[in-house]
Amino acid sequence: xxxxxARGTRxxxxxxxxxxxxxxxxxxxxxxxxxxxxxxxxxxxxxxLVSAAKAEGQLNVIALPxxxxxxxxxxKDFEAKYGIKVNQANPQGSSQDEVNAVxxxxxxSNAPDVLDIGMAVAWANTSxxxxxxxxxxxxxxxxxxxxxxxxxxxxxGYMSIGYDSSKYTVTSVSDLLxxxxxxxxxxxxxxTEANAAxxxxxxxxxxxGGTLSNIGPGVSFFKQLNADGNFVPVTATAATIDxxxxxxxxxxxxxxxxxxxxxxxxKVFVPSDAVLGGYYAQAITKTAPHPAAxxxxxxxxxxxTGQNLWLQGGARPVEMSxxxxxxxxxQTYAAALPAVSGDPVTLDESQAAAAASYLxxxxxxxxxx
Amino acid sequence: MTAVASxxxxxxxxxxxxxLRLSSTWLGAAPFLVYAGxxxxxxxxxxxxxxxxxxxxxxxxxxxQLSQPYIVSAFVNSLVLSAVSASIGxxxxxxxxYAVATGSPDGIMRRLVTALCxxxxxxxxxxxxFAFIATIGTEGFIVIWLRQHGIxxxxxxxxxxxxxxxxxxxxxxQIPLMVIVFMPALDGVRPQWREATETLGGATWHYWRHVxxxxxxxxxxxxxxxxxxxxxxxxxxxxxxxxIGGVIVPLQISRALSSEVGLDQANLAAxxxxxxxxxxxxxxVGYSWLQRRSARWLPR
Numbered sequence: 213x214x215x216x217x218a219r220g221t222r223x224x225x226x227x228x229x230x231x232x233x234x235x236x237x238x239x240x241x242x243x244x245x246x247x248x249x250x251x252x253x254x255x256x257x258x259x260x261l262v263s264a265a266k267a268e269g270q271l272n273v274i275a276l277p278x279x280x281x282x283x284x285x286x287x288k289d290f291e292a293k294y295g296i297k298v299n300q301a302n303p304q305g306s307s308q309d310e311v312n313a314v315x316x317x318x319x320x321s322n323a324p325d326v327l328d329i330g331m332a333v334a335w336a337n338t339s340x341x342x343x344x345x346x347x348x349x350x351x352x353x354x355x356x357x358x359x360x361x362x363x364x365x366x367x368x369g370y371m372s373i374g375y376d377s378s379k380y381t382v383t384s385v386s387d388l389l390x391x392x393x394x395x396x397x398x399x400x401x402x403x404t405e406a407n408a409a410x411x412x413x414x415x416x417x418x419x420x421g422g423t424l425s426n427i428g429p430g431v432s433f434f435k436q437l438n439a440d441g442n443f444v445p446v447t448a449t450a451a452t453i454d455x456x457x458x459x460x461x462x463x464x465x466x467x468x469x470x471x472x473x474x475x476x477x478x479k480v481f482v483p484s485d486a487v488l489g490g491y492y493a494q495a496i497t498k499t500a501p502h503p504a505a506x507x508x509x510x511x512x513x514x515x516x517t518g519q520n521l522w523l524q525g526g527a528r529p530v531e532m533s534x535x536x537x538x539x540x541x542x543q544t545y546a547a548a549l550p551a552v553s554g555d556p557v558t559l560d561e562s563q564a565a566a567a568a569s570y571l572x573x574x575x576x577x578x579x580x581x
Numbered sequence: 582m583t584a585v586a587s588x589x590x591x592x593x594x595x596x597x598x599x600x601l602r603l604s605s606t607w608l609g610a611a612p613f614l615v616y617a618g619x620x621x622x623x624x625x626x627x628x629x630x631x632x633x634x635x636x637x638x639x640x641x642x643x644x645x646q647l648s649q650p651y652i653v654s655a656f657v658n659s660l661v662l663s664a665v666s667a668s669i670g671x672x673x674x675x676x677x678x679y680a681v682a683t684g685s686p687d688g689i690m691r692r693l694v695t696a697l698c699x700x701x702x703x704x705x706x707x708x709x710x711f712a713f714i715a716t717i718g719t720e721g722f723i724v725i726w727l728r729q730h731g732i733x734x735x736x737x738x739x740x741x742x743x744x745x746x747x748x749x750x751x752x753x754x755q756i757p758l759m760v761i762v763f764m765p766a767l768d769g770v771r772p773q774w775r776e777a778t779e780t781l782g783g784a785t786w787h788y789w790r791h792v793x794x795x796x797x798x799x800x801x802x803x804x805x806x807x808x809x810x811x812x813x814x815x816x817x818x819x820x821x822x823x824x825i826g827g828v829i830v831p832l833q834i835s836r837a838l839s840s841e842v843g844l845d846q847a848n849l850a851a852x853x854x855x856x857x858x859x860x861x862x863x864x865x866v867g868y869s870w871l872q873r874r875s876a877r878w879l880p881r
Binding site for chain 2: 307403565
């Protein structure tokens, strides 16, 4: 949902999905349509939702890389649990690609049912979303959801520096400016394009005297990094980390953590002077061709099972503190999270917009060759 | 003299019942026209309309944005990249094509080179970028091998992930493409012309300066323009190699379409695309003009 690197061919979806659409209208036991249901309880309860979703049989997701926050396991588990086939489109797409697909494929059986998007895109596109509140709605902190249920944050983490500890040691952001890091430092995408990369530059800014309202020092940092020959203008992916092209990577901690699987010497560092948090959000599309399956997917993600699966992937689920309190949080997974000390901060809507517009006019000049 | 002769020949060959012939010709061309309309004209029109559209109706603001420094520099980079890679490709490709064209017309060498060029001229995108990353990337096998022998492949910093690297990679498909498009022109050069020059006492220099050079120049420049357009519109190779910084215009278009940080501007993308269409249109006009000039002397 955030990668913009491989704009690969979109997967062909929806083989035989036509029949499923036809089945949609007749499945709800309460008689109400699931496409306008704002909660399971208001529309016949969970068992009615499950049977309606099973009748639809499919779910269209988009831009969910399998190694991103444990989505590979989550999708497999959901398919096994409910017998619903999950059609995955454009796994390396950006949040904007998701929204573009909602608009361009509206009315077809290929249209995305559910989205996992960055906040900037969520705020800008609420008119495309159908309001829905999962059973655990009250467990989501109030400032992490839309009061009307149009979007709700799902998981998040802290901006981090992942590095190959067999070659480097990183103890602060400024370390990266030394000559030991020649052609080593990379971002997860272009910050004018990818949310994770924008936050990477923002972290560099915070560590260099900037504020959430001022990303300038971060751009200067990367300009210096580029001038010194330390910056690699390649989008970091699992492949570039494996083959050593990008041995030092700015990315969310849960994404950086995932690289340990293939590279045991990979370490994740969250600088204490720049603890920058960020959450993604879920939303159901108004034009979802599988409205019941879409709602069931959200119920599943916000159940303790779904939340713990994200946690297993190194991401911090939005209901984490509520689950800690009611004892459903998986303590093994929680203990495996990277250590974080310092005061976490998060970009709000206007700060994110200000950072983006500053990057639009200054980023290319700073790192363009 | 030749002009009169060819006109007479056309008159003689013109069939009776021209109207009938016309309609069947159009019918035969219909698939092409439909194809060109759907995949060439329609997208161009949509791009043009998009470039002048905003959230509040028609506007020039998208085009005005093209004057922003980062967009200007992307256009400059694109033009320089295309010009340099086309020039290297054209010169090296022409020399290679000449070497092959002057050899045996049915020789194994010629067949091998043309077959190879046919394949390599279409080798691009992610696979090509990967091939270079795997050979001379920071952890490429040549770089590692040299490192093991105490040689630093990049003593002045890594240039592969920059315009320089992109230029090198583009020449990889530009040279074979040049061989393919320039070979017919070389084949059209008759040995008799050289013999005639020598009979009249001309040296090799005279032959190239006054006979072969002027004859081949339009074809050479035409091929150069084709190579230029080929590099100008390439996207996937660049995206796979250096997609950070929006260095060239196609990368800026991609950003304007898929930015997830609130910088998505589909209409700016259309304006950028329109700018590229204008550049390519100029090139196409120049190419067809040069084609006509070279066709005058090198009929096929």
